[in-house]
Amino acid sequence: MNFMSTNQPKKPSKSDRTRAQILDAARQLFAEHGYDGASIRDIAALASIDPAMVIRYFRSKDELFARAALLDLQLPATQVTDRASIGDAIIRRFLRTWENSPSATGMVILLRSAASNEFAAEKVRDVFATQVRPVVAPFGDPADAGRRAGLVASQLLGLATCRYLLRLPPVVALSHEEIIRDVGPVLQRYATGAD
Amino acid sequence: MNFMSTNQPKKPSKSDRTRAQILDAARQLFAEHGYDGASIRDIAALASIDPAMVIRYFRSKDELFARAALLDLQLPATQVTDRASIGDAIIRRFLRTWENSPSATGMVILLRSAASNEFAAEKVRDVFATQVRPVVAPFGDPADAGRRAGLVASQLLGLATCRYLLRLPPVVALSHEEIIRDVGPVLQRYATGAD
DNA sequence: AATAAAAGTCACCGATCGTTGACAAATGGA
DNA sequence: TCCATTTGTCAACGATCGGTGACTTTTATT
Numbered sequence: 001m002n003f004m005s006t007n008q009p010k011k012p013s014k015s016d017r018t019r020a021q022i023l024d025a026a027r028q029l030f031a032e033h034g035y036d037g038a039s040i041r042d043i044a045a046l047a048s049i050d051p052a053m054v055i056r057y058f059r060s061k062d063e064l065f066a067r068a069a070l071l072d073l074q075l076p077a078t079q080v081t082d083r084a085s086i087g088d089a090i091i092r093r094f095l096r097t098w099e100n101s102p103s104a105t106g107m108v109i110l111l112r113s114a115a116s117n118e119f120a121a122e123k124v125r126d127v128f129a130t131q132v133r134p135v136v137a138p139f140g141d142p143a144d145a146g147r148r149a150g151l152v153a154s155q156l157l158g159l160a161t162c163r164y165l166l167r168l169p170p171v172v173a174l175s176h177e178e179i180i181r182d183v184g185p186v187l188q189r190y191a192t193g194a195d
Numbered sequence: 196m197n198f199m200s201t202n203q204p205k206k207p208s209k210s211d212r213t214r215a216q217i218l219d220a221a222r223q224l225f226a227e228h229g230y231d232g233a234s235i236r237d238i239a240a241l242a243s244i245d246p247a248m249v250i251r252y253f254r255s256k257d258e259l260f261a262r263a264a265l266l267d268l269q270l271p272a273t274q275v276t277d278r279a280s281i282g283d284a285i286i287r288r289f290l291r292t293w294e295n296s297p298s299a300t301g302m303v304i305l306l307r308s309a310a311s312n313e314f315a316a317e318k319v320r321d322v323f324a325t326q327v328r329p330v331v332a333p334f335g336d337p338a339d340a341g342r343r344a345g346l347v348a349s350q351l352l353g354l355a356t357c358r359y360l361l362r363l364p365p366v367v368a369l370s371h372e373e374i375i376r377d378v379g380p381v382l383q384r385y386a387t388g389a390d
Numbered sequence: 391a392a393t394a395a396a397a398g399t400c401a402c403c404g405a406t407c408g409t410t411g412a413c414a415a416a417t418g419g420a
Numbered sequence: 421t422c423c424a425t426t427t428g429t430c431a432a433c434g435a436t437c438g439g440t441g442a443c444t445t446t447t448a449t450t
Contacts, residue, residue, distance in 0.1 A: 014447080015397065034311035036231040040438065050399060055439060114361060115310040116229035121361055128363060150357065150365030151377055157361075158353015162345065166309060166316055166352075168323060170345030182346055186381050209417085210427065235408060245429060250409060 019057050021047040026054075026068040027105045035065055035113040035120065062119070069109045069123065076101055078135050086139050087188025091180050094156055098164060099176075108164050111157070128153050140193040151190040159183060214252050216242040221249075221263040222300045230260055230308040230315065257314070264304045264318065271296055273330050281334050282383025286375055289351055293359065294371075303359050306352070323348050335388040346385040354378060 025046035029038035040061055044051040058064040076096050081089045098104050110127070113120035132153050137145040159179070162171040174182075188194075220242035224233035235256055239246040253259040271291050276284045293299050305322070308315035328344040335343050354374070357366040369377075383389075 018397080037311050039436080041436085051438090052400080052440080053398070056397085061438065112310045115307045116232050124361060125363060146365035147369065147373070147377075150363060150369065153363060154353040154357045154366055154378075155350055155381075156353070157356050158349040158351070161352050161356055162349045166319060168320060168345055168348060170341035171349055174342065174345065178342070182342075182385070183349075186350075186384070189381070190377070213427080234406080236406085246408090247410080247430085248428070251427085256408065 015057075018047075018049060018053065022049065022054055022057055022064070023068060026064055027109065030065060030068050030109045031105050031112065033112075034109075034115075035117045040064075065109075065113075066119070069106050069113070069120065075103055075127075075131055083139050083192060085188075086136075086191050087186070088180065088184045090135065090152065090156075090187045090191065091184045094159070095176055095179065098160060107160070111160055112165055124157075132156070136191045139191050144193050148190055148193050152187055155183065155186055155190065210252075213242075213244060213248065216244065217249055217252055217259070218263060218266070221259050222304065225260060225263050226300050226303045226307065229310075230312045235259075260304075260308075261314070264301050264308070264315065266301070269296075270298055270322075270326055278334050278387060280383075281331075281386050282381070283375065283379045285330065285347065285351075285382045285386065286379045289354070290371055290374065293355060302355070306355055307360055319352075327351070331386045334386050339388050343386055343388050347382055350378065350381055350385065 022043065025043045026038070029043050029046060032038070040054050041051045043064075044054050047054075054064065058067060076093060078089055078093050098107055110120050110124055114124045115121075128149070133145065133149040136149040136152050140148050159171070162168040163174070217238065220238045221233070224238050224241060227233070235249050236246045238259075239249050242249075249256075249259065253262060271288060273284055273288050293302055305315050305319055309319045310316075323344070327348050328340065331344040331347050332340040354366070357363040358369070
C-alpha cells in the first residue's frame with residue numbers, strides 16, 4: 001500500500017540535523033563577518049564538523065551563502081493601510097523584520113555583504129524593488145514613485161546600517177517607541193511626497 | 196651652512212611619484228572592491244609596478260589602507276549658521292564632501308569597508324563623533340544630542356549607502372536640488388528635535 | 391548476521407594571499 | 421670615474437583559501 005511515499009512528510013532523521021547545524025553556523029558567521037570574512041573552515045569548526053561536509057551538503061560556498069541569506073527571507077507582509085498611516089506602518093514593519101522575525105539574521109547578512117559582494121548587493125536591490133517600492137507607490141504621484149521609494153529606502157537602510165552593522169551607540173540605544181515616533185513621520189513625508 | 200636641512204621642503208624627486216601612483220591605485224581599488232577585495236598584487240598591477248614596491252613604500256597592507264582612507268580626509272568645515280537653516284547646511288556639506296572634495300574617495304573607501312573591517316568601522320564612528328555630533332549638538336536639548344545626532348547620521352549614511360555603494364537607481368538619479376529640498380527638512384527636524 | 395547506503399574522516403590539490411630577502415639597475419655626489 | 425645610496429626586479433616563503441576524492445565508520449534494512 002504505502003500510501004504516503006511520494007512525499008517525504010517525516011524526515012527528522014539523521015543528516016538533516018547536521019545540515020541545520022551548518023546553516024546555523026554559516027548564518028552566524030556570515031552575519032558577523034560578511035561573506036569574505038567567514039571561511040568554510042570557520043563555519044565547519046563552529047558547527048563541530050569536518051570542512052568537507054560543508055561542501056558535501058551545500059555544493060559550494062556561494063550556494064551556502066545564498067541559502068543562509070535567502071532561505072528564511074520571508075518578510076512579513078505590510079498590512080493594507082490608509083494614506084495617513086503609511087509611514088507608521090512601514091517603520092513598524094521594519095522593526096518587525098529586523099528584530100522579531102526569522103529573517104532578521106538574513107537581513108544583516110545581506111546588508112553586511114552587500115558592500116563588497118555583488119550577489120548580495122543585487123539581492124538588496126531586489127528587496128527594495130519588491131518590498132519597498134510597491135508599498136510606497138500607491139500613495140503619491142505615480143511619476144514620483146521611484147524617487148519617493150528611494151528616499152524611504154535611504155532612511156531605512158541608513159537606520160539598519162547604524163543600528164545593526166556599525167552599532168553606533170546612540171542609534172542602538174533608541175527604543176522602538178522612539179524610532180516609531182521620530183522616523184515614522186519622515187517616512188510618511190517621503191512616501192507621500194507631501195511637503 | 197646648510198641652513199635648510201632639518202626639514203625637507205623640496206623633494207619632488209624620483210620615488211615620490213611612484214609613491215603617489217601606488218596611493219592612487221590603492222584608493223581606486225579600495226573604493227571599488229573594499230579592503231578584502233583589493234589585493235596588493237592588483238594595486239601594484241594598476242600602478243604598473245612590482246608588488247614588492249607596495250610593501251617597500253608602505254610597510255603593510257593595513258598601513259596602505261589607512262593612508263588611502265585617511266590621508267585626504269580633510270572634510271570641509273560647516274560654516275556657522277543659525278538654527279533655522281542647520282538642516283540645509285548639513286545636507287549641503289554632505290554633497291560637498293561626497294561629490295566635490297578630495298575626501299570623496301576616502302569616504303567611499305571607509306563606508307564600503309566598514310561593513311567587514313573593524314578599523315574602517317571605528318573610523319566611521321569617529322567621523323560621526325567629530326563631524327556630525329558637534330554640529331548637531333548646539334541646536335536642541337543637550338540631553339538629546341546623542342539621539343538627534345544619531346538620527347541625522349542614519350539618514351546621511353543611508354543616503355550615502357544607496358547613492359554611492361549600492362547605486363540604487365532612483366537614488367543615484369536624484370539631483371543635488373532634489374536632495375537638498377527633500378532631505379534638508381528631515382535633517383532640520385532631526386537636528387533640532389522639533390516635531 | 392550480512393550488506394548496501396549514508397555519514398563522517400582525512401590528506402591533499404591548485405590558487406591566491408601578504409610579505410620577505412637576495413640581487414640587478416639606475417642615480418647622483420665626490 | 422668611482423662608489424654608495426636609491427630604486428626596481430625576481431623568486432620564493434608560509435599561510436590560508438575553496439574544493440576534491442579516497443577512505444573508514446556508522447546506520448538501517450533484510
